[in-house]
Amino acid sequence: MEFTILHQTTYRYPVKIHESYTVCHLQPLSDATQYCTKYELQIAPRARVFTYVDRFGNQVQHFGVLPEHDLLSITARSSIATVRPAEPEPNPGVTREALVSDPAYASMYDFLRESTYVAFGPELRALAAIVGAPGGEDLDAWFAHAGHEVHAGFTYDKSATTVRTTVDESIRLRGGVCQDFAHILVALCRFHAIPARYVSGYIFSGHDALRNGQSNAILGAEASHAWCEAYLPPYGWVGYDPTNDRRITDCFVKIAVGRDYRDVSPVRGIYKGAPQSGGSELSVNVAMEALAGQ
Amino acid sequence: MQPLLERYARVDFYDEFADGDGVPRSHYVGLARTLRSIDWSDFQHRVATVNAVLLQRGVTFTVYADARGTERILPFDLIPRIVPGDEWSLIKRGIAQRVYALNAFLADVYGKQRILADGIVPYDLVFSSLFFNREMIGFKLPHDIYIHVSGVDLIRGRDGTYYVLEDNLRTPSGISYVLENRDVLKRSFPRLFEHYQPLPVDDYPFRLRRALTNAAPFGNVEPTIVLLTPGIYNSAYFEHTMLARRMGCELVEGHDLIVRDNIVYMKTTKGTQRVDVIYRRIDDDYLDPLYFKADSSLGVAGLMDAYRAGNVVLANAVGSGVADDKAVYPYVPAMIKYYLGEDPVLPNVPTFDCNDELQRRHVLGHLDELVVKNTNQSGGYGMLMGPSSTRLDREKFKLAIEANPREFIAQPIIPLSCHPTIVGEGIAPRHIDLRPFVLYGAEIDVPACALTRVALQDGSLVVNSSQGGGSKDTWVLD
Numbered sequence: 092m093e094f095t096i097l098h099q100t101t102y103r104y105p106v107k108i109h110e111s112y113t114v115c116h117l118q119p120l121s122d123a124t125q126y127c128t129k130y131e132l133q134i135a136p137r138a139r140v141f142t143y144v145d146r147f148g149n150q151v152q153h154f155g156v157l158p159e160h161d162l163l164s165i166t167a168r169s170s171i172a173t174v175r176p177a178e179p180e181p182n183p184g185v186t187r188e189a190l191v192s193d194p195a196y197a198s199m200y201d202f203l204r205e206s207t208y209v210a211f212g213p214e215l216r217a218l219a220a221i222v223g224a225p226g227g228e229d230l231d232a233w234f235a236h237a238g239h240e241v242h243a244g245f246t247y248d249k250s251a252t253t254v255r256t257t258v259d260e261s262i263r264l265r266g267g268v269c270q271d272f273a274h275i276l277v278a279l280c281r282f283h284a285i286p287a288r289y290v291s292g293y294i295f296s297g298h299d300a301l302r303n304g305q306s307n308a309i310l311g312a313e314a315s316h317a318w319c320e321a322y323l324p325p326y327g328w329v330g331y332d333p334t335n336d337r338r339i340t341d342c343f344v345k346i347a348v349g350r351d352y353r354d355v356s357p358v359r360g361i362y363k364g365a366p367q368s369g370g371s372e373l374s375v376n377v378a379m380e381a382l383a384g385q
Numbered sequence: 386m387q388p389l390l391e392r393y394a395r396v397d398f399y400d401e402f403a404d405g406d407g408v409p410r411s412h413y414v415g416l417a418r419t420l421r422s423i424d425w426s427d428f429q430h431r432v433a434t435v436n437a438v439l440l441q442r443g444v445t446f447t448v449y450a451d452a453r454g455t456e457r458i459l460p461f462d463l464i465p466r467i468v469p470g471d472e473w474s475l476i477k478r479g480i481a482q483r484v485y486a487l488n489a490f491l492a493d494v495y496g497k498q499r500i501l502a503d504g505i506v507p508y509d510l511v512f513s514s515l516f517f518n519r520e521m522i523g524f525k526l527p528h529d530i531y532i533h534v535s536g537v538d539l540i541r542g543r544d545g546t547y548y549v550l551e552d553n554l555r556t557p558s559g560i561s562y563v564l565e566n567r568d569v570l571k572r573s574f575p576r577l578f579e580h581y582q583p584l585p586v587d588d589y590p591f592r593l594r595r596a597l598t599n600a601a602p603f604g605n606v607e608p609t610i611v612l613l614t615p616g617i618y619n620s621a622y623f624e625h626t627m628l629a630r631r632m633g634c635e636l637v638e639g640h641d642l643i644v645r646d647n648i649v650y651m652k653t654t655k656g657t658q659r660v661d662v663i664y665r666r667i668d669d670d671y672l673d674p675l676y677f678k679a680d681s682s683l684g685v686a687g688l689m690d691a692y693r694a695g696n697v698v699l700a701n702a703v704g705s706g707v708a709d710d711k712a713v714y715p716y717v718p719a720m721i722k723y724y725l726g727e728d729p730v731l732p733n734v735p736t737f738d739c740n741d742e743l744q745r746r747h748v749l750g751h752l753d754e755l756v757v758k759n760t761n762q763s764g765g766y767g768m769l770m771g772p773s774s775t776r777l778d779r780e781k782f783k784l785a786i787e788a789n790p791r792e793f794i795a796q797p798i799i800p801l802s803c804h805p806t807i808v809g810e811g812i813a814p815r816h817i818d819l820r821p822f823v824l825y826g827a828e829i830d831v832p833a834c835a836l837t838r839v840a841l842q843d844g845s846l847v848v849n850s851s852q853g854g855g856s857k858d859t860w861v862l863d
Contacts, residue, residue, distance in 0.1 A: 146522040200512035
């Protein structure tokens, strides 16, 4: 499918700040399953934008605004074509033996250990016991099963968690948003020694809206999404979305991958002139549109 | 009028000064003559003068974890340590070889990771290091140089063999003592100095500047160099001011620098000036609040971005600490073999890796004979000296090792060599080590500047300044 995405982030500060430095993960990845045909980033106040590729292969933009300002607005516009199947099949035959003998497995340290938001706390251990350990024969089936369990055991609740919620906290709350669901599934995989990483991206749910006779553009931040990928040779990184209990289809757009949210947060930064956490007002607006004829 | 040296009694260690029969080694004959010819009261007078000079000059260091960081002068011992030319050339070869290999290791672990893929060094060891800086993965540094300034700690075993005890690749300090000690000693013993004519040390700032100039991005022959200090509360602040002054470069703190469009500038009274090389004496974690500790006000926001873009050189490179992690140390001989195809010139001290179950069991069974070191601490902190430890100390370490085996290594106690040292009642042998400094700009340069640290307490093997150590002037002969 082909999409255009508008992702607008605006910070308003109660007092003038200066020397703000911002790092963004907003540019969709180009890989074998999707291709980003157009991407532009607009900053207000004007700033020169620099790009680099980080160690996960993500395209990262950064910029600094040195003069005083009380508003910072970041607008990303992208066009993407996805070529995944609309109804993905399972990936049979991934054995534990194939995983540990895979040449890349030894270098998966970061995707097998705890990270900032992915800790093996008592709640996670308890959940892991309920979900059950993967057998040695079909790791992909276990992955989908674990994703399903996370979906079934937790309620989608925007008020339950914040961007800093850890895995154990969201398990205790029995709810959260896509970020929390993704972190839990990542943690379950790693706990059972299956390399797993966090994916930040978008999901297009406009089909449902179309059916209901609405516009096919989803307004608000709903299109921003997160899910989990497990390393399952010979298939490589395989995704599962625990929030919607499904495999990754052509309605998903990947932006960035990392150990957890911290590595891929869409916009983060620091500034001078006011406390870092004090009183700034953040608004995020994401509009995702499918190109006509689909 | 008591002859000073009569008070000196040899003990069962390698004695730098005298051979097995108590006869001064050939390179110490001149010093022995001098020591015999002066009397104790005159000597004490000189000691008092020297200490007054050092205090007045502000050659102090701060002791952390002590009653709120008190300033002390580093006790200076007036009797110089003499390193003959043949030993020095061995040392030079040995530490240069080591720094080449360690630098290659850094370029590798932050690049293709060949040594990990080939199974020479375990992935887990590197990735679990507190000092492995993931932001550095994929960086391409000018000249591929990471370790511009290092200090390699050497000790001598019972038979006089030099061993490498530790590589200090982050922000090794101590060079200010070398420079000050020489200044003072030259005046205290002008004739002895004249007799020995040791290689000069006062060209160190020039050589450091030359190395930093060579480290600048390609084609920049007149780079602007600054020394970035955490400020006056740092234990080595005296050294920072001294080096900046003698190198003729600006001493700056984080708030003196600003990053604009990926380029680092220094704020001056005449506006901003572009900075090309930063000799930073700030730890990685505090360098850039955008990428590391967000609440750090010591660093410069955006510095890592300018660094990644190749617009500024940091000396030493961010992430160099993974190569001097104490748990990586046992692999250095293998690195030398792997990258250089050579045998190590200077041996390692045998080391037990507590992360290995078999070795850990051995360590736990022999805590009273070994020295145990925490891999995340330095400066003599977080260490257990087995033979002098209490049962309670050992119990604490046992629990700590079992809880976090990756964080500990253990080594047999090497009886450090001894050197005549002034003690209250005269001159007595005290244990010493040697820290030569290595500069790596375009080529490796080993100035004849080495710090000799001395454990002033009788029987102590801990020479760290924070643990009651002192220092000696070190005379390197041609």
